[in-house]
Every structure is written in structure tokens, then in C-alpha cells.
Amino acid sequence: MEHVETLVIGGGLAGAAVAAAAAAQGPLLVLEQGPQVAAEASAQNAGMVRLLVEDPVERRLALRSQDLLAELDERWEAPPSRVTGAVHGLVEDPSDLDEAVAALRAAGHTVAALDPEGPLPPAMAGARLRRAWSVPGARVADPHALVTGLLQDARARGATVRTGLRVQSLVIESGRIAGVQTEQGPLACDRLILAAGAWSGVLVAPVAAVLGLRRPLYPVRRSVLQTAAHPLSHPEHPWCWLEDLGLYVRPEGGGWLVSGCDERLDRPPPGPGSTGPVDPAWRELLSARLLDALPALADVGWAGGWTGLRTFAPDRRPILGPDPDIDGLHWAAGLGGFGVTTHLAVGEAVATWMRGGALPWLRQEDVSPSRSYPHRWVIRPLGTHRGGRLVAG
Ligand SMILES: Cc1cc2nc3c(=O)[nH]c(=O)nc-3n(C[C@H](O)[C@H](O)[C@H](O)COP(=O)(O)OP(=O)(O)OC[C@H]3O[C@@H](n4cnc5c(N)ncnc54)[C@H](O)[C@@H]3O)c2cc1C
Secondary structure, X not given: OEEEEEEEEOOOHHHHHHHHHHHHXXXXXXXXXXXXXXXXXXXXXXXXXXXXOOOHHHHHHHHHHHHHHHHHHHHOOOOOEEEOOEEEEEOOOOOOOHHHHHHHHHOOOOOEEEOOOOOOOHHHOOOOOOEEEEEOOOEEEOHHHHHHHHHHHHHHOOOEEEEOOOEEEEEEEOOEEEEEEEOOEEEEEEEEEEOOHHHHHHHXXXXXXXXXXXXXXXXXEEEEEEEOOOXXXXXXXXXXXXXXXXXXXXXXXXXXXXXXXXXXXXOOOOOOOOOEOOOHHHHHHHHHHHHHHOXXXXXXXXXXXXXXXXXXXXXXXOEEEEOOOOEOEEEEXXXXXXXXXXXXXXXXXXXXXXXXXXXXXXXXXXXXXXXXXXXXXXXXOOOOHHHOEEEEO
């Protein structure tokens, strides 16, 4: 039977980041079910690298990733990200971002308060804002370039990447990972890194059921729309997010990428291909929201769009590192809506803990697979903070 020391399931941002960070530790194989890497959530996102975040664990990952991303921008021939800045606005609850602003400032980043009546970026002109902040250091990243570049780095350190091969199940013997069953037969490994995005929960569920473990992960579908060319779009325009309303826009291809931050619990398909179409009724609702909240973009024409899966644990924190209940299993999953922002730090954390090291900036227990998860959590079907719905976790 084929044997590999370390097996990574998943050729998205998480799998690529862990592979690049862990390849030097010994032979490593990345398995991707699809014909190409970076084709699922890592291709469906809006590419925004977000520093102004409320959750302290997510923030630590975001800040560490930001440093690592800046290093890649220096080291790689084509920088995978660029600084555009971001503007975060509130239309209803003026206190919503106070803690996030204070924490980001305390971490040494510039967060400038903007006058809602004063000069704003062109896309926000005339917006009915109660408060707004500018984060000039925020970036936009190219996830495809990141995945392919990180896997190239991993290959240069001896790793192998195989596409078009699906893992069907995990094989556990005497409470530890022995390998996986693939479409082409069994594959033995000493360590398994679960970086399978929306499929991570499905892969682990049978094992968790047998061992009586709780490892909840929920794929949540979100829509992104692309507008036709628009005169206010410019590559250097900061991306703009009306947080409590649930609306963001970022310049792309001469027009805008727009999301109303919708959330719908869903399941991954049996194999690759999690991208879906946008519901026309949702597009209508989004047109009305733009007209109301960002009048400068009220005249956009829609040119396309898609939906994709963001996968969360019920506390909306990622699941990272060694599983205390299954020897040899390491997690890099639950990267929700922040995988572009945090994947480099995720890779560093998982690889560091795999070799028994410690990190000054993240505690294992905060992201441990065996932590206690809430049994109910909030999703926001319409993207608005006020319309949250409690669901079972
Ligand atoms: C609409 C949308 C907008 C987003 N916007 C942003 C944003 O602006 N900023 C941000 O930071 N984040 C954003 N995200 C989140 C970000 O895209 C994800 O967190 C990130 O891509 C997750 O990466 P991943 O590697 O965990 O998952 P994926 O990219 O899905 O990779 C997992 C891979 O594992 C493979 N796989 C699964 N099961 C198997 C199996 N059994 N055998 C072999 N291979 C398998 C899959 O085919 C897939 O390629 C957004 C996500 C969506 C959907």
C-alpha cells in the first residue's frame, strides 16, 4: 500500500498554506479532489484582507497573516496582494465596531475616523452613514496566485500535489489516523491534515460518530455579484463595507464586486463543484439596497455573479491544530469568511503545532477541535445584523 508521512486533504488556501509551512518537516502529499487546485471557496471569495475584526482570535490570525503576506509581496516575483485601504461604515448601530477599532489601534494599525458628512471615497458619496472608519493598510489579495505560489513553494521543499483524486473516508485504527480510502484504493499516512473546506465536516462525521466526538462544521452559502463597467470603479479605490446593513463593494474588472452578505445553511455536493447561481430575487433585493445605502452606485448594471460556501464552526472560529481525541489528525478547517485574510497564519500555526512548537500569538485551546462549541448560533439570512436567526449547531 502506498504510504506517505504527511497527507493534506484539500488544495485550497488552507491546504496550500499548511503544505508550504510544513513541507520542510518531511515527505508531504496534497490531495485535491477537483481537476485543479483553488477552485472551490478559494475561488469564490471577494479577496478582501480584512484587519478590522471583532473576534480576538480571528484578529490575531489576521494580523499575523498580514505580516506574512507582506513578506510574500517582497519575496515573490509577482506580489499576491496589494494595499488599497478599506472603509467600514455603520448605518444603524454607531457603537458596533468600537471594540474592533480600539483593538486594531492597540495593535499599532492606523484606523482613522471619517466624518460621515465629509469627503468620502466616491462609491460612498451620499451614503447615509452614522459612523465610518478608514483602515489605510487593508489589502486585496489574489487567492489563485496565493494557492499556486504556496504549492510551488511546497514542491520546492519536496512536497507532491495530486489533483483529481477524492478521499472517500478516513481510516482510524486504535484511535489514531492510519490513512484514507481514496477512489483509487487505500493510502496510508502517519499524519493527516484536514483542509477540505466545506467537505471537512462530512469527512470527519463518521469517525466522530463512532468515537462520540462533537466536531460541528456548517457550510453557509453566500452570493457575490459582478457589475458591468462603472465610471467610479478604479483599482485603487478602497473596498467599502457597510457592516450592520450587510453590504460590501470592491472594485473589480472596471466594475464592482458586490455582496449583500446573505447566509443560507447548505451542504457541499458529493464531489467538487460547490459554486452556484445567484437567485434573481436576491439580485433585486440587492439593487434596492444599493439604491438606498450607496446612491453613487445605484445605476450599476449587473454582469454576472455566483454563490459559494463559507464553512463555520458554531462559534465562528476556525478549527486548527492537533485533535486531542484522534492521534495524527490535524485540522485546518472552518475558515468561514476569513480564509483569504488568515490562511498564511493558519498554515504557520498548524505546521508549528505539528512539530510540537508553540506560538507567541495564538493559544491552541482557542481553536482546538475538542473545544466546547455553542449548541445554537446566529446566521444572517439577509446579511443585516438586525435580521439574525438562531439555528441549531
Ligand atoms: C462568497 C465568498 C466570499 C468570501 N470573501 C472573502 C473575503 O473577502 N476575504 C476573506 O478573507 N475570505 C473570504 N471568503 C472565505 C474564503 O474564501 C475561505 O475561507 C477560504 O477559501 C477557505 O479555504 P479552504 O482551503 O479552507 O477551502 P476550499 O478553498 O474550499 O478548499 C478545500 C479543498 O479541499 C478539496 N476537497 C474537499 N474534500 C476533498 C476530498 N474528500 N478529497 C480531496 N479533496 C477534497 C476541495 O475540492 C477544495 O479544493 C469568502 C468565501 C466566499 C464563499
